[in-house]
Structure formats: structure tokens, C-alpha cells
Amino acid sequence: xxxxxLDRVGxxxxxxxxxxxxxxxxxxxxxxxxxxxxxxxxxALVIAAGPSLHxxxxxxxxxxxxxxxxxxxxxxxxxxxxxxxxxxxLVVTVDPHRERIVRWFGDPELDATAIARDxxxxxxxxxxxFRFNQLESNRELLGLVNQSGPRMRIAVASSxxxxxxxxxxxxxxxxxxxxxxxxxxxxxxxxSRQLHRxxxxxxxxxxxxxGSACWVLAHAVLGKTKIGIVGMDFxxxxxxxxxxxxxxNELVEMLGAERIAEAFVHIHNPYLRRDFFTDPAYYWYRMAxxxxxxxxxxxxxxxxNCTGGGIxxxxxxxxxxxxxxxxxxxxxxxSKVQG
Amino acid sequence: MSKLLRGNFTxxxxxxAKKNEDDLxxxxxxxxxxxxxxxxxxxxxKKFLWSGETGEDKNELPAAGRAAQYDHD
Numbered sequence: 001x002x003x004x005x006l007d008r009v010g011x012x013x014x015x016x017x018x019x020x021x022x023x024x025x026x027x028x029x030x031x032x033x034x035x036x037x038x039x040x041x042x043x044a045l046v047i048a049a050g051p052s053l054h055x056x057x058x059x060x061x062x063x064x065x066x067x068x069x070x071x072x073x074x075x076x077x078x079x080x081x082x083x084x085x086x087x088x089x090l091v092v093t094v095d096p097h098r099e100r101i102v103r104w105f106g107d108p109e110l111d112a113t114a115i116a117r118d119x120x121x122x123x124x125x126x127x128x129x130f131r132f133n134q135l136e137s138n139r140e141l142l143g144l145v146n147q148s149g150p151r152m153r154i155a156v157a158s159s160x161x162x163x164x165x166x167x168x169x170x171x172x173x174x175x176x177x178x179x180x181x182x183x184x185x186x187x188x189x190x191x192s193r194q195l196h197r198x199x200x201x202x203x204x205x206x207x208x209x210x211g212s213a214c215w216v217l218a219h220a221v222l223g224k225t226k227i228g229i230v231g232m233d234f235x236x237x238x239x240x241x242x243x244x245x246x247x248x249n250e251l252v253e254m255l256g257a258e259r260i261a262e263a264f265v266h267i268h269n270p271y272l273r274r275d276f277f278t279d280p281a282y283y284w285y286r287m288a289x290x291x292x293x294x295x296x297x298x299x300x301x302x303x304x305n306c307t308g309g310g311i312x313x314x315x316x317x318x319x320x321x322x323x324x325x326x327x328x329x330x331x332x333x334x335s336k337v338q339g
Numbered sequence: 340m341s342k343l344l345r346g347n348f349t350x351x352x353x354x355x356a357k358k359n360e361d362d363l364x365x366x367x368x369x370x371x372x373x374x375x376x377x378x379x380x381x382x383x384x385k386k387f388l389w390s391g392e393t394g395e396d397k398n399e400l401p402a403a404g405r406a407a408q409y410d411h412d
Contacts, residue, residue: 013379031390094379159379182380185389192382192389202390208381220387288381296387 010182010191012096013159017179017195020165024158024177024199030221031202033153033176038089043069043226043329044218047088048211049076049126050233051240052309058230058322059084061306065326067228072218074210075104075154075164076126077231082144083129087151091173092214093164094157094180094206102163103130105171106142109163110135125236125244149173155217157206158195179203180213207292209285216292219301226302228325233310234286235267235276247279267311271319276311290314304328 017024033039045067047053062071063086073081073088081088095101100120103110112135115121121130129137149171156168157180168175181203182191192203204220206213211232218224236245242260245251251263264277278286293303293316303317304325313319 010380096379157379180379181382181385181389184382184385192380196389196391200391202388205382205385205387205389206379208379210379212381213379216387288383291383292387 012098013157013180013182014191014194016096016161017158017198019162020158020160020177021198023165023175024179024201027175027177029201030155030176030178030204030217033090033155033221034223036153038070038153039222041069042224043067043228044222044224045069045071045228045230045325046211046214046218046232047071047073047077047081047086048214048229048231049074049080050211050231050307050310051125051237052233052307053077053080053231054128055237056308058308059086061322062086062230065322067326067329069224069329070218070222072214074214074231075101076210078104079129079141079144080127080231082141082148087148089153090217091152091154092210092217093154093160094210094213096159096161098161098163101161102167103138105164105167106138106145107163108142108167108170110138119249123244123248124246125240145171157204157213158199158201177201178217181205205292207285207288212285212289212292215289215303219296225300226304226325226329228304228306228322228329229312230306230308230322232289232305232307232312233276234282234289235278235309235311237309238275238277240277245279247281251279269309269311269313271313272309274309276309278311286311290316293317302328 045062052058070089071081071086072090072092075091075093078088078091093101099114099118103121115134121134124130150173152173153176154168154173155176155178156165157178159180177199179192179195179199179201182195184190185192185196185203187193196203204213204216207216215227215229218227242248242264248260251260255263264279265283266275266277268275289312293314295316296303297316305312305317305319306322306325308321
């Protein structure tokens with residue numbers, strides 16, 4: 001899978017990194033985040049954009065909890081955060097797609113032609129607000145991000161598109177650069193080393209997706225040992241239509257519409273006593289995350305999945321309510337003061 | 340292809356190509372992953388953070404991890 005991902009996005013990631021070379025080289029490193037207030041305390045909350053975010057009062061739970069640690073959000077969850085008056089301490093972006101990702105920031109260039117060209121946002125299940133009246137919701141998001149940009153930091157991967165980098169600059173976000181680990185850094189002529197040589201910034205093992213990248217950044221860069229997660233489903237609710245899934249068009253092309261059901265795996269979540277289904281890519285994200293979580297746990301890092309849905313459970317992960325995570329985070333603060 | 344790739348000896352017993360129900364599933368999985376890929380990289384069993392030769396890094400992953408199942412092809 002690592003090689004498949006590299007084949008699929010490696011070339012585009014490198015092209016973007018070359019375009020971003022000067023900005024990344026001369027800009028701040030994600031390691032500089034260790035010198036900010038984000039590094040204080042040992043708890044952080046990661047907000048990803050899975051469908052569970054919208055199926056419960058996640059924003060209400062976060063606000064009512066009194067959680068005071070840094071909130072690290074995927075770019076795809078940023079709109080949800082801002083609509084709910086939650087300004088992330090740090091946003092993370094990595095996917096190199098030239099047109100899609102900037103939509104999560106509000107795309108100044110969006111028009112009816114662009115919407116007709118790509119049906120992704122009309123289908124996706126991550127943020128229902130993006131599905132209807134796309135021009136109007138884009139206008140609203142442009143305003144929200146313009147307003148909150150100066151109060152947000154963003155960890156931008158060198159693989160990010162020109163449109164995303166430009167949008168970050170024009171909104172006044174504070175940018176911190178990193179490189180995605182595209183392959184083994186021990187390979188002398190590998191892509192990861194090429195990226196590092198281009199701009200000198202550290203490579204982060206991003207787990208294949210931006211949500212996992214947030215979690216890695218929380219412990220590997222900010223040194224957090226208690227990390228809560230919401231919105232990380234890596235799966236779909238049973239009532240989701242296949243057309244709404246992330247890779248619908250690709251799977252139809254591979255199998256034909258009549259056989260598309262064969263592409264999905266059904267997984268029972270024993271904590272919720274509920275079934276979810278997932279596709280090959282999301283399933284791989286889950287397996288990669290479990291591998292990373294287990295290793296992080298061996299280093300004393302606790303991962304609290306408070307998503308309330310989905311298939312991310314297993315060794316190294318506490319599948320708990322948000323209240324339980326908030327209590328654990330608060331306990332940490334108390335014990336620190338006592339110590 | 341079997342006509343192109345011939346061995347240079349005759350085995351004593353007949354060797355049958357391994358076929359089972361998993362073949363189709365594995366074939367689909369490989370094809371699906373090749374088409375879908377991830378949003379960005381993940382390198383199994385390596386450090387979370389690599390800052391270059393002089394960087395202070397940690398957390399190299401052990402040799403046998405869950406995602407290793409995808410390494411075979």
C-alpha cells in the first residue's frame with residue numbers, strides 16, 4: 001500500500017514541493033511549534049472530519065468539557081470547527097490534490113464550471129454543508145476563514161497545492177512547514193530525502209491521511225502523551241449509500257456499479273454494538289493507525305478515541321466517551337500541579 | 340506466460356499453481372489499493388519524525404506490524 005500511495009500521489013507531491021521550495025525553506029519548521037504555547041501540558045484533541053462529527057453534539061461536548069489543551073484539526077474539519085465557534089489551535093494539511101483541498105479553506109476561484117467538473121463535494125459524507133448550494137457555502141466559508149485566519153496556526157506539508165499555500169497566506173494564518181514521509185528515509189535517493197534536501201524541513205510519517213498526521217504531530221512534535229480524537233471513523237454508517245463513499249467513482253470503474261458491494265468490508269464495533277462498512281483505502285488507514293498506536297503506547301502515549309462511531313479500536317487505543325478523555329486530561333493537569 | 344517462462348528441468352512430480360479462494364480477494368485488494376492509494380505517505384515500521392542525519396528522532400517501529408500484511412506485493 002505504501003508503494004501504491006507513492007505511485008499515486010508521489011509525483012504530484014514532489015511537483016508541489018518543488019513549487020513550494022523557497023517558501024518552505026525560508027518558512028518556520030513544525031519543530032518551532034515546540035516553542036509555542038501549544039507545547040504546554042500533555043493533552044491534545046484531534047478533530048478529523050468523519051461522519052460521526054455530525055451525528056452527535058460533538059461541538060457541545062467539547063465546549064462543555066472545559067478542555068483547555070490545543071485543538072488540532074484537519075483542514076477538512078476546519079469549516080465545521082469555525083461554524084461551531086471553535087477556533088483550532090493548529091490546522092494540518094497534506095494532500096497534494098490541486099483543486100479539491102483548497103475547497104476546505106474556501107476557494108476564491110470556485111465557480112459553476114469547477115463544481116460541474118468534479119462531483120466529489122456533492123457526494124462526500126464528511127461535511128454535509130458542502131454538498132448543497134456549493135457556491136453559497138463556499139462564500140460563507142471564505143468569510144469565516146478570512147476572519148479567523150490570523151488567530152490560527154497551520155502545519156502545511158510541502159506537498160500542499162499552490163492554491164492551498166496561497167490561501168493560507170492571504171488569510172493570515174501562521175504557517176509551519178513539514179515534509180510528508182513518502183518512502184524510507186534510509187534510501188539514499190528516495191523521495192523523502194529529496195524533499196528534505198529541497199527545504200531542510202523534517203519528514204513526518206503521516207499515516208496515509210491528514211487525520212493520522214494530526215495525531216502523529218501531537219505526540220512526535222508537541223510531545224503530548226494524552227491524545228483525544230473525534231471524527232476519525234475510517235468507515236461509513238450503514239445507511240450511507242455507496243455513491244456517498246470516498247472512492248465511489250474509482251470502484252465503479254474497477255468493478256462496475258452492479259458489483260460495487262463486493263469492494264466493502266463490514267466491521268462490527270463491539271463498544272457501540274453497531275456495524276459499519278469500509279473501503280480498502282479506509283481499511284488500510286485503520287491498520288496503519290493501529291500499528292502506530294501500538295508503538296506509541298509502548299512509549300507511554302495514550303490515545304483516546306472519542307469518535308463515538310467507526311472502526312478505529314484495538315490495542316493501543318482507548319475507545320471511550322469524550323467526557324472520559326476530558327477527565328483524563330484534567331487529571332493530568334492536577335497531578336502535574338501536585339508533582 | 341507459462342510458455343515464455345519455462346524452467347530448465349523436469350520436476351519428478353507435477354507442480355500445480357497454488358489456487359484458492361483467497362487469490363481473487365488478494366487480487367482485488369491489490370488492484371483496489373493501486374487505484375485508490377492513500378492521501379499521502381505512510382512508511383511502515385519507521386520513525387514518526389525524521390529530521391535529517393543530525394536530527395533528534397525516536398520511535399522506530401518494530402519489524403512486525405499490522406500494516407506489514409500489505410508489504411507482500
